[in-house]
Amino acid sequence: MELLLKKNVDKLGKVGDVVNVKKGYARNYLLPRGMAIYVTEGNLKQLEKARKKIEIELKEERVRLQGILEMISNAACRISAKANEEGRLFGSVTSAHIADLLKKQGISIEENMIKLESPIKECGEYRVEISLNSEMKTTCSVQIVNEEEGV
Numbered sequence: 001m002e003l004l005l006k007k008n009v010d011k012l013g014k015v016g017d018v019v020n021v022k023k024g025y026a027r028n029y030l031l032p033r034g035m036a037i038y039v040t041e042g043n044l045k046q047l048e049k050a051r052k053k054i055e056i057e058l059k060e061e062r063v064r065l066q067g068i069l070e071m072i073s074n075a076a077c078r079i080s081a082k083a084n085e086e087g088r089l090f091g092s093v094t095s096a097h098i099a100d101l102l103k104k105q106g107i108s109i110e111e112n113m114i115k116l117e118s119p120i121k122e123c124g125e126y127r128v129e130i131s132l133n134s135e136m137k138t139t140c141s142v143q144i145v146n147e148e149e150g151v
Contacts, residue, residue, distance in 0.1 A: 005036050006035060
């Protein structure tokens with residue numbers, strides 16, 4: 001099924017691209033979320049007219065996201081958790097924990113933007129990749145300390 005993208009979609013395309021996707025993906029994900037529309041002559045003309053406006057909005061968004069990237073890079077993420085003497089946690093630190101900590105510091109990001117290979121299960125310092133979109137990525141230093149050592 002051919003669709004015209006109204007928004008950038010990771011691993012699929014950018015605004016204005018005509019993409020070929022499976023019907024279920026289009027019907028259940030792209031169309032209901034307003035990420036794509038059907039390819040028609042009218043929609044192509046309408047998108048072409050709106051393209052300049054969209055490009056200006058994308059530039060503004062890129063500047064805003066660049067500011068967020070700098071804030072994330074400079075953020076001090078320190079999480080205290082219960083751990084045994086060897087430094088193994090009695091649980092794990094997930095992307096949700098990191099997202100909550102960043103929100104408390106005034107940096108609003110979604111937890112799916114934080115790329116952890118697996119939950120963190122030991123005390124120490126970790127470099128965590130945060131991807132705001134397919135083009136804008138940074139790393140954040142996350143320090144996990146034993147709760148008994150203090151904050």
